Amino acid sequence: MDGLFYIASAIALVSTFRAVTGSNAVHSLLYLTVSFLASAAVFYSLGAHYIAALEAIIYAGAIMVLFLFVVMMASYGPGRETEEKRVTRPGTWAGPAALAAILLFELVFVLTDRGLVPEEGRALGPKAVGIALFGPYLIGVELASVLLLVGLLGAYHIGRK
Amino acid sequence: MHGIASPVLTIAVILFALLASSAALIWAERRLLALWQDRYGPNRVGPLGILQSVADMIKILTKDDWVPPFADRAVFVLAPAIIVITVLTAFAVIPFAPGFAVADLDIGVIFFLAMSSLSIYSVVLAGWASNSKYALLGGLRGAAQMLSYEIFMGLSIMGVVLLAGSFNLGDIVEAQRDMWFFIPQLPGLLIFFLAGLAETHRLPFDLPEAENELVAGYHTEYAGMKFGMFFVGEYLGIMLVASMITTLFLGGWLGPVLPAAAWFILKTGLVVAVFILLRAALPRPRFDQLMGFGWKAMLPLALINLLATGAVLLAVTDAPLSTGIHDAGPR
Numbered sequence: 001m002d003g004l005f006y007i008a009s010a011i012a013l014v015s016t017f018r019a020v021t022g023s024n025a026v027h028s029l030l031y032l033t034v035s036f037l038a039s040a041a042v043f044y045s046l047g048a049h050y051i052a053a054l055e056a057i058i059y060a061g062a063i064m065v066l067f068l069f070v071v072m073m074a075s076y077g078p079g080r081e082t083e084e085k086r087v088t089r090p091g092t093w094a095g096p097a098a099l100a101a102i103l104l105f106e107l108v109f110v111l112t113d114r115g116l117v118p119e120e121g122r123a124l125g126p127k128a129v130g131i132a133l134f135g136p137y138l139i140g141v142e143l144a145s146v147l148l149l150v151g152l153l154g155a156y157h158i159g160r161k
Numbered sequence: 162m163h164g165i166a167s168p169v170l171t172i173a174v175i176l177f178a179l180l181a182s183s184a185a186l187i188w189a190e191r192r193l194l195a196l197w198q199d200r201y202g203p204n205r206v207g208p209l210g211i212l213q214s215v216a217d218m219i220k221i222l223t224k225d226d227w228v229p230p231f232a233d234r235a236v237f238v239l240a241p242a243i244i245v246i247t248v249l250t251a252f253a254v255i256p257f258a259p260g261f262a263v264a265d266l267d268i269g270v271i272f273f274l275a276m277s278s279l280s281i282y283s284v285v286l287a288g289w290a291s292n293s294k295y296a297l298l299g300g301l302r303g304a305a306q307m308l309s310y311e312i313f314m315g316l317s318i319m320g321v322v323l324l325a326g327s328f329n330l331g332d333i334v335e336a337q338r339d340m341w342f343f344i345p346q347l348p349g350l351l352i353f354f355l356a357g358l359a360e361t362h363r364l365p366f367d368l369p370e371a372e373n374e375l376v377a378g379y380h381t382e383y384a385g386m387k388f389g390m391f392f393v394g395e396y397l398g399i400m401l402v403a404s405m406i407t408t409l410f411l412g413g414w415l416g417p418v419l420p421a422a423a424w425f426i427l428k429t430g431l432v433v434a435v436f437i438l439l440r441a442a443l444p445r446p447r448f449d450q451l452m453g454f455g456w457k458a459m460l461p462l463a464l465i466n467l468l469a470t471g472a473v474l475l476a477v478t479d480a481p482l483s484t485g486i487h488d489a490g491p492r
Contacts, residue, residue, distance in 0.1 A: 026233070026286075049266070057278050057315075061278025065308055072285065125267050
């Protein structure tokens, strides 16, 4: 499982990098999808099978398809790539890159602190996740469902005509 | 059954059987359609025309493998591969006979749903990469249709999962020893069947490739073996949905006298025949009717089915469900 973890992590890193640096929006989205699938493989290798499948269904299979759906209509036809290159000058990404570098530094700091990383994971089945969600974390589930309901009603209201 | 040889052999046998039967299915569909529509169908090549698929295959393989100059080359080539790969990967969790599955996953049902949701990319990317109006429209329709129907496809089989108490497909088949799940889960079966029809975009739900308004929809620009991949992918998809229906609702490999695999193939073949019969019998709806039907009829029905199943289970099982919460809390 160690090998799977490292290969999947490497794929996730490379594809996320390509997603950020690419100038063709649809190609970037494809790299981002691969990145989500790679994170699903990382979850699987850590024993969280259920979360791995959900990552593939919800992020790679549904949310990214919606992204693609919108981008497909927006970036249709020639001339889009040159426009994208014009917008992404160094000036536009220097600030966020600096902030992200600080976050990366913090992340590395946290990871090197041995106490915070569980040494041994154990495989968690879907039943255990469900029992945890509807047991001690019931409030979180209910709040999330209320939030989703509000979103649903809002979308219904906007799309009424 | 030990070492690396056994799983590789299993994969090889399943792959060969699937690809051969998808080729045979193309012939079987045309013959069955002809039978139901009072025509002859392909009857020239070989006995009963059974070699028609071979002739088609030779034709498709020797065709010019052409990529239109205006297409996005990389994505254009990738799109047809995605559908074949995702569908074949999904077959990994199907138990064809006791112990005869590539992967005995504890999340088998969810793995199937994940793979079927990834197969959407094939249609969407083909539509976008072709860089032509009809293909784009077909791709958009495909994305909307498959995304909508996928939601209650998942919900419709949760009733079965509740009854079996497991996401593992082998366990689900074993749980049907006393009663096949299509009896208590008839609404679930019907909803799953319709959703499967939409997921594989088969007639009457083949709006992404409706030929009388969109030429051929998302695969308008495809020719040769790349088109062949979409074609084979569609037939593999039918067999996948039929296998899932067999496993989840019709008792999988269970049955008297005959060997387990034979029962599985028989039941799956029967479901595939129903798929073909629907194609012969039903006209295509309008796209807004399709979407409205999905969201306004199927989704509420799937939710009601799930709630009712849960309520009945709660009422009849005496063991309180609250046991086990405390020992699974945060560490």
